[in-house]
Amino acid sequence: MEISANWVFILIIIPISGILVGAWDLTKKKIYIWLLVMLWGVVGILLLFSKRGSSPEEKLVNIPIEKKHYYGSYVIAREFFSGDQVDWQYNHFRFEIKDNDSIYFHLTNGAKINKTHRGGISTTKLDSNENLMLHMDTPTHHILKTNPRLYFKDNELFLVFKSKKYHNVYFKKGEWKEIE
Known part of the structure; x- marks a missing residue:
């Protein structure tokens, strides 16, 4: 213990x-x-x-975040919460940010994509980091109504969206995999 x-x-x-x-x-x-x-x-x-901090992993967090760091696929971060609700969110929401500054937010049922909300991204520099700003086509999903906040935990980048239905929704970079 x-x-x-x-x-x-x-x-x-x-x-x-x-x-x-x-x-x-x-x-x-x-x-x-x-x-x-x-x-x-x-x-x-x-x-x-x-x-x-003396390990390379701890020093990695201190790098300034630029727009290029946001590019990639994102899934629900299940390590913050457990249970059926977070598993349901994991199987129903994911998005990707492409290097042409476009965002594709997917409403899914497991591996199947049912609907995609499209938009663009830009960044604004605050302190040493560039914070992500969304420019979604309308209508859009309630999770995407506000710009995400940027957080680090254990050398991972997390984007946290404020949702009227789910409160804070945590996403991290990664590929969707079926829950075992």
Whole structure:
């Protein structure tokens, strides 16, 4: 069983800090203040070094996102949620962005494409990333009413659309495969 840093902090660091402050308050001995300062110094040093990314995968996230990074096929990202609803979305929605700046949003039933909503894309530069903007032909699907937000998790790019029916809908790059 893996214990997260949050639990260590809540169950160990904070209670020890409270005990040291209480011991100092009762005895007025400076040793307890020094132990408290040393404890928090170690915590600070550990936090400082734990935030440093040294692997190539961690450095990959720091590359600026350009329009060319959006090109490809997208499927519902099933790792954020589980159950019948996300499986249903996975089997009914996917899209692709082509290098001619066109987007094809497919309404599907498994492998079969039932309907396709077409449109174009552009990007706008915010900070170091180019954010995706959709220009859909009308009428369009409710998932595509707003531009997606860009997120990273575990070195993967996720496009999150705001839907009136489903709230946040997460897509990631990948090819559709039948659910086992």
